[in-house]
Amino acid sequence: MTVTDDRPAGVLGSRLLRREDPALLTGEAKYTNDLHLPGALHLALVRSPHAHARIVSIDLSAAKAAAGVVAAYTGAELAGLWAAPMPCAWPVTADMKNPAHFPVATTKVAYVGDAVAVVLATSETAARDAVELVDVRYDKLPAVIDLEDALSDRVVIHDELGTNKSYKWDLKIEGHEGAIDQAFAAAAHTVKERYVQQRLLPMAMEPRAVAAVPQPFGGDMTLYSATQVPHILKVMTALTLGIPEHQMRVVCPAVGGGFGSKLNVYAEELLCVALARKHKLPVRWNEERGENAHATIHGRGQIQDMELAADADGRITAVRVRILGDMGAYLQLVTPGIPLLGAFLYAGVYDIPLYDFSCTSVFTTMTPTDAYRGAGRPEATYAIERAVDALADKMGIDPMELRKRNFIRKEQFPYTAMTGLVYDSGDHLAAAQMAAGLADYDGVRARQATQNVPGAKKRLGIGQASYFEMCGLAPSRVLASLNYSAGGWEAATVRVLPTNKIQVVTGTSPHGQGHETSWSMIVADKLGVSPDDVDVLHSDTAIAPLGLDTYGSRSLPVGGVAIAIACDKVIDKAKKIAAHQLEANEDDLEFAGGTFSVKGTPERSMPLAAIAFEAFTAHNLPDGLEPNLEAHVTYDPPNFSWPFGTHICTVEIDVETGQVEVLQYVAVDDCGNQVNPLIVEGQVHGGVIQGLAQALFEEAVYDTEGNLKNASLAEYLVPAASDVPGLTLGHTITPSPTNQLGVKGIGEAGTIGAAPAVINAVVDALSGLGVTSVPMPASPHNVWKAIQAAQNGASK
Template identity: 45%
Template sequence: MATQIIGSTVKRREDPRLITGAGKYTDNIVLPRMTFMAILRSPHAHARIKKIDASRAQKHPGVLAVYTGEDLKKGGVNPIPVGFVLPDMKTAQHHPLAIDEVHYVGDGMAAVVATDRYTAKDALDLIDVEYETLPVVVDGEKATHAGAPQLHPEAPDNVAYYWKVGAGDADKALTEADGVIKQRIINQRLIPTAMEPRVAIADYQPATGDLTLYTTTQNPHLIRLLMALVLGQPEHKLRVVSQDVGGGFGSKIYLYADEVIACFAAKQLARPVKWTEERTENYKATIHGRDHITDAEVGYKKDGTITALKVKTWANQGAYLSNFAPLIPTFFYGPMLQGVYQISNFFVEVWGTYTNTTPVDAYRGAGRPEAAYLIERAVDWVAFELKMDPAEVRRKNMIPPFTSAPYQTSMVYAYDSGNYPATLEKALKNAGYADLRKKQAELRKQGKYMGIGISTYVEITGAAPAQVAASIGAGVALVESALVRVHPTGKVVVYTGSHAHGQGHETTFAQIVADQLGLSVDDVEIVHGDTERTPWGAGTYGSRSQPVGGAAVYVATQRVIEKGKKFATHMLEAAEADVVFEGGKYFVKGTPSKAITFQEVALEAYTAKKVPADVESGLEAISFFNPSNFTFPNGAHIAVVMVDPDTGKVDLTRYICVDDVGKVINPMIVEGQIHGGIVQGLAQALWEGAVYDDDGQLLSGSMMDYALPIASNLPSFETSRTETPSPVNPLGAKGAGEAGTIGSTPAVANAVMDALKPFGVRHIDMPLTSEKVWRAMQKK
């Protein structure tokens, strides 16, 4: 019997060290004889390298080595692979350092290793490169046009892949619809901007052949596997350590060239090599997110029923395919365009294209924000055309509650469980929706423009059922493991393959164990972030840690309880079938007064005083959890904005949300995740956007030039939840890391467009800056 630690607010155990400056970040690591690496990055978006002469740099005092792409190739370093492969995909060779051609501003061309950082940086200026600049394309759609500059000979027309999914007959349904809305809609490129830039330290021991990489990754095991493939370093001689990480948001999932070069150099020099990314490098050399151009057609009936959605999307993948890039605009996007609605006719086409820009991969939400933004805007377009209340259009099309059996959607997935009307109605009630509409009408009469925006999203998390993932192109099984080890005194250490970088696993995973074993959270230690200490895990992204990693912790704990029962049976001198475990105690069914504690059983496991020889000593268990389905969190978000007609400035005045992330382990941590998610999502709606000029120069290349959200721009959020457990894992958890981001972008965009309704504005593209909003208001 659980003691209800699951579901209670336990303060994050990791916070005291993190907020007192005692966190252990990779950049804090100092190793004896450590050297420092700097990367020469291309200032051109597309150029042939006519000459690269490093002789002056090599002679510079303090410089230990300079490497170019050819040096790496000669040293046996392979191109960086793509971990998700679609049929007929054209994968361009991605060498850790460019050979012959550079393809984006920030593409690495040479690496300098020196005795200190400053010398390494200075020596970069001594490398003489002659470029022949080539024509540039930065736009994901224009890249496919005839005559566009070509990036890679293996990918004609810059198309990395063409992918489609559909259901019913979209063309027929559009022909038969009462109305069809055609709209171009852009989901702009974003720059993740984790507070901590990336860091890699490679340490090679020639005597043993062991290579250790300390790096800022969200998934040490995945990095070890990919690095073994790229570097040719045997996996058992390769250790990847990722300690405290200052934000990832997806950007720290991938194997980056810099990590490969550091490892290569460490082996060459037999000295530790450290590389710390600078902020301006971070903006160019760390992946970007989103960047879709879409032409959408929505068919609807006069009563507000949506009958069809036809979508053409050009997904800009940047100069090379990053590790998981092809998954994001395909399986994590196309099928999710159905949202929470009963729509039967779809046709979705996606062109993943190469351009002279930083590679694009999963960024918080990854594909689902793009899908949710499109379908949630589409619902509002229908409301706009029919002059209906957007809440009413949602009610009209919404999938009814399904809590006992999955809901088979029109495309690919079966939603695990959900009560979508409940979240919508609760959000409308919490917002005081009817009163807000009255207030809006009154304000409009006074020339004041208030907007109310709703989004009712559903997303996909808990990746993945391994066999399903493999069948659609995943290169690795996205299972998670946990080893639960009980020491003789009954203290527990959990070794998890998941990685925590803000998610609070050290607290929530301990809650799962403490709850099941009847222990205090303080009796449970969580170990993560080291391939040498923890069993395999695919890592932490896609809101998968609780539904997959947490579930592994749960299952392993159950196995510990079962193993403990073998000792308890002999200690209680009972039949095993009669022994039960409740509230941290084993006892014979019906006689709880004669119970023995978990600690007593743990001691017996290592002392064998009462058990016969055929009971194996020790008390630990491992689980590799493979979920039976993905999980599908959902929610309803409502944003209230005021738009200043004189300046176009948008003020967010209220934010109300109801999220259903399944069963919650720790409400405070979930709320924190929702808060952070909302901020990142609404920042896309209002402020953020990567800007390239036509030459492929990144103009938004610093925190001064890229508009990040700040606390003073935001109201307090009114968060709330409904709880529909997922049937696909024993915790009933669905995942909460990205929900806020996915729900908030369309809610805020819909609110701004709602405010602009008197001006006849149906759609303008994000970010909804003052200038764009003001211009839209002038048109009428």
């Protein structure tokens, strides 16, 4: 079910198996924890069992005396090691409140898991055993876990700030303010809804792991880390620890997933480096699963107040959004920016003229939040797609029909939204129609009419979500306007070796995405070689160009395009050599299948392999041309990339128990041209299941004391293969006009479409019972309570 374009068949667009998989699937891949580091010291952290407390005293004597223990330190004893607090790279407003945050707390703890002391020992077991011998006395303070309670400043968490409010950020659009009020006053229909984005644990399969290895002479330091962002980590480690940047090298061995949780600079990374310098020995740390639940960032955590105004035909005229964001205890690397990544998307795929967005974010005594797959965009899509269903319900029309009335139409692209952003390309109607066909939308509606009768034990529901995703982060100037502290470019080197094998060096840093496969396909297509002749080097700051790593579905539309441009530069140079040696005019040469030939005289030709060797020997090059065949490109894209699609979920709900069964899940995603459809499908599969998990299974639950109640995989319900439906995938292909590959990102799309599609289906199934909302996750208990509440309400 793919709308194909008319490009010739070739390696690009083929379902090449991932070259990464044999090592990953046979256990041969080497992760940070697999590094053999003789003599390394093992770090273990003493973590606060309290959400909010003053540290009264710390007694390390028993731990220091334990077998195998080399040293133990309190936060105060380590204070001299930090040149700066831990970094937050996204000061979203000039007056944003950001408490000084150090790897180990010194006076107060602000969440369960906050480190208060560390132990170094000769083995991991000795270090972990010694942690239990550390005696810490706390003076407990009240926990703050409710966002509105936090905003009230009833209990102020960071004394020096005087408030729990970190910032208020408004998307002000000139002329909209008064017009919005008028639009709501004049609207034929309005909806006002509140949605809660529960906290989620990212739960990468590989927890974090760190090893810092000092070089014996000269002060150089190598940091191995299970991170998504070696380049950012290198800069930030250097700044935070006062190490000259050129003496820091960061290497990522195999990384077992991240979902945004490894897009960060963590206390343990800084501790390993600082203590390795201090002790002049390698220092390593491996995160336990329960530790991962507490000390690795959480995702989501927002209350969304969403209002729509519409005219009598259901044309949406205005959107008003108020967000209350949960920052957690501290600001991590990009914590405050996460709600802003969604700030532009609350109009979704619709042609809505008036827009009003404001976000207030608060500190709580819980684990810091930060980027989690989709980061801000699933939240936005959920709110608009739920609100559109609510509007349809209020107007008594089919939600698919209401969407069709409001879609930005194909002929409106490129479309300048009221926020000023330009949506590159799209065809929402085509995606929605394909999804409706695959899901038998009309058939399900017909079945509903007979099945969802009063007293029905099982009720059928169908729900839709159409999304637009702003990804491929992105033009550096736009990021600057959001106060983000880095650019959005990516770098690539393409190097043709003397034997015509190709080395690609990329600044992207894969952790499961299959970049080695995809990048080799781009090069193979460009240079006319086999993908097997292309080696992809990455994830080591000593060999990679300056890069900006992997997150935000940016690697292909930014990093992949950089590689394509570098290939073009290689071809340009090779052409000069070919023209020189064939004694032809450059303009008379054409390049196909890895060979230059003179137009009309194909026997006068020179393969790239021969040119590569000529470039290497440099015996006979055009005057002034540098030897070797290599190009380096740093590419700053002119726009974000805007993937889109429609997901449709069909559910059946056991009314007696509240259990939701997903009968069918259809995802139609459009990420422009597909380099490798197999990898695209893998990304959609994983993304959809992760979004479905938010809708039905997952929630980080805190009690009123600020304890995380489900920190293990027995209690935090990551669904397994047996718990999720098969997926029906379709694709439309609308190439991006802003890059030469015509590609858009696909890493987060599935997650963005899934949660609203599932919840819309659940609410749809129960609408005949008077249910208008169901919280996430729509667990059996939550669904049952929603049914009870509706029935009790109806009987009153």
